[in-house]
Amino acid sequence: MTEQQLMALLPFMVLAAASIVIILLIAFRQGHTVIQVTGFLLMCLVIFAMWYVRGVLPQTIAPLLIVDGFGALFTGLIVFCVLVVGLFSYIYFEEREENPREYYILIFLSTLGAAILTISRHFMSFFIGLELLSISLYALIAYLRTRNNAIEAGIKYLVLAALTSAFLLFGMALIYMETGSMDFAVIAQRLNAAGKSSALFLTGFGVMMVAVGFKLALVPFHLWAADVYQGAPSPVASFIATVSKVGVFAVFLRFCQELHLQNNSAVMMLISAVAILSMISGNILALRQQNLKRLLAYSSIAHFGYLLVAFLPGNNTGVEAAVFYLTAYAITILAAFGIIILLSPGEKDADSLSMYRGLFWDKPFMAIVLTVALLSLAGIPLTAGFIGKFYVLTAGVEQRAWLPVIVLVITSVIGLYYYLRIISTIFADSPVTIQKERSLNQFFYTASYAALVVLTLLLFGIGVMPAVIIQGIKQFLVIDR
């Protein structure tokens, strides 16, 4: 391994070291605050390291990893999400759990898994990353074990994730059998040489799709989503919604790009079927939902359906659209969950829609943030979500993928209904005052508020001036080639 390759891995090593540092801190009996601050600084360090090594990219670390602009972009997004999630975690766990410290180890390990996914170019690293991500998540989901739904959600996720991991391995084995390699690039070569894709490869890919679809909560593998979102602690739910999905989507995107699957009509048919089903069922399931966390789960199913529409073309516009959409979506969902976390009273989460009645007249700041987030999810102009949806539609129309595009439009009109339902609840008369008796740590409350302000400004900023972000994404993606 050359020095440059080592350099390129620096951010990931810092990320791996973060968990160890936290373990050491716990061993030395440091408090929650110290761990939180250290964790925050370490994540900043990861981003800094990423910026520092940008000159040496791209680097292939054969056979498992490749650190390129694509990977850096997704890792940056992941670490950004973890920064925000970590910040929100403090006030959430400080009042619910006497011992929230191990939580941070798990979070960072899980992040490492997601980060590895973004830079993997081999089935091995794909699987390692995915398992690292999942195994930490089992514990994270059930972290508040005294709660009713927590264990149920944890077990549900555990059983299904284990099952789908088996599917993933089986799919990989089938593809290996066909091509004799686990390296994405080599697989691509062999497939090219063979001319047309064999039934074995298609079966393998289809079986792998089960695992990917599970992680991204795509229909028909979405059954866990609502329960896990509801049962998991809110910061963990936001983690699943952002970090875990971004990581898996990144590796899936890289795999399909590398293999030029957009030229394979059978695969594309499969993906567009999944996309259409996800858009339809996600939006319809969310319609009558009274629980905000469950509703966000269903809406995320729909949103990943939209994302697959951008993914279908497989050209540059598609990749840019996907990255942009994910960025906008992550920021939006973090803002929404941030509000849920801040509003949650001690015992349970603020997930019932009735708790948001008239929020605007009681806590205008939070109501505005939540409204902006919902409008962004609905794709209304001035917000990042609009540009994201516009980008996705652009990619779809460019490739004349009319059916998915039309379905996208129709389902997002349906989706509008439930976003409006929440917004009209927020603006309803006769507010319900949410009792929050204590504010334990003024500093972290202020910090969380500041984070929400930043997220909201980002939503508006990207919505009004998307050129900056688009330019940035393009520059990073160029590093690839």
Place this chain on the structure above:
Amino acid sequence: MILIWMIIILLAGGILCWLLSKSNSPAIKWIALLAVLIDLVLLLNIWLQHGQGLTANTGNWMIQYQSAWIPSFGISFHVAMDGLSLILVMLTFFLGTLAVLCSWKEIEKRAGFYYFNLLWTLAGITGVFVALDLFLFYFFWEVMLVPMYLLILIWGDKNRRYAAYKFFIFTQAGGLLMLISILALYFIHGAQSGTYTYDYLSLLGTRIDPSVAKWIMMGFMIAFVIKLPMVPFHNWLPDAHSEAPTAGSLILAGLLLKTGAYGIIRFVLPLFQQYAADIAWWAMLFGVIGVIYGAMMAFAQTDLKRLIAYTSVSHMGFVLTGIFAFREIAMQGVIMQIITHGISTGALFVLAGMIKERLHTRDISQMGGLWSYMPAMGGAAMLFTMASLGLPALGNFIAEFLILLGTFQANPTFTVLASTGLVFSALYSLRLMQKVFLGPPNAPHKVNDISGREFIILAALSISIVLLGLFPQAVLDVAGKVISNKLYVIR
């Protein structure tokens, strides 16, 4: 640049109102009023500067401003104003001023946020009327939606939630279809010319494959006829109009509907000339159906605001028929109708709001004999119902007469049918007057006649409707040459 300033003033005024909402001071109203008045003055200034040159030098844009916005997509911030835009923006600021004035007493609760929404809606509408980049147009098209939604949702009547949803979802559905069409147009033009752009003036020259063009045009059309509204897409209108607060109804009827008509004139006709001609027969048919259906429904209503709302459906049917007659004279009538309908129906909604403020009901059966208490308001109501039924010397007569004159050349049958709409409109108008203002007094208690502020509002509206009836040439001069352009008239 001045066009952008007009929008910015509205946006900034709105934010200022919101920031002051904690104090709940009367300053909020004044800020809102001031913001709209400044814009009105700026616009009058433009008219005085450029208005004269118009007749000689036509089709040109009086003011244009363009700067890059999202260059990687070929999106620019391109706004411009010609005669058509000028008239519509004028109407926007005029009705906007009145909207602020008629909210003066009605809105006591949460005034800051209310005026924020009001001003942002106006800003969005202004943007729609001046945008010359299709992306920008869509952007403003949607921007005006959210604050209007909130206006209905928060300050509306009993059934406001339902009405607000319906309004938003109908409009958004049309909007998204339009977005797909815009994207398709963008790619077709890009593939032809090599430059990918959303600029209206560049896209004008696009040659589109006939099989595709029809679909692309339908995307635009659906968005616009929902807003217009055309029967059978009119469903959202009676609910939204009757549940919205007075200023909301005024803006909805006076301005939002006009964005649909404007969209057809500005985008559908020039971009898809031949294809628009292909659907002309159908469009005129639906327009005529709208005229008759709207009038009959209006006659059957017992809710005062719903009644007025259905008259809008009827009047907008004339607009649709007139546009697709493809005759210059009909198009002039359409422009007149857009303005006079905004004023007369807006005025009726203002009157309905005033009555509701006094009687706390919209139910016509609980009214009656109001003239004896409020002769001044009764007089104004008489004037505007007469305008609405198309009495000569008032603006609406000119408009509808010109439209019928134009459509007669294109399709006599439809013209005859549309003319019966005028008879129906006499029916509902007279019924309205009789039930509300005449007959035995039915009011539970004595009500006061109009106040000084209300007098100003009604006076402004009355004067303009009479002036439009007597001197329509002023309007036709400004917009006339724009629409005599061959882009809008086939033969």
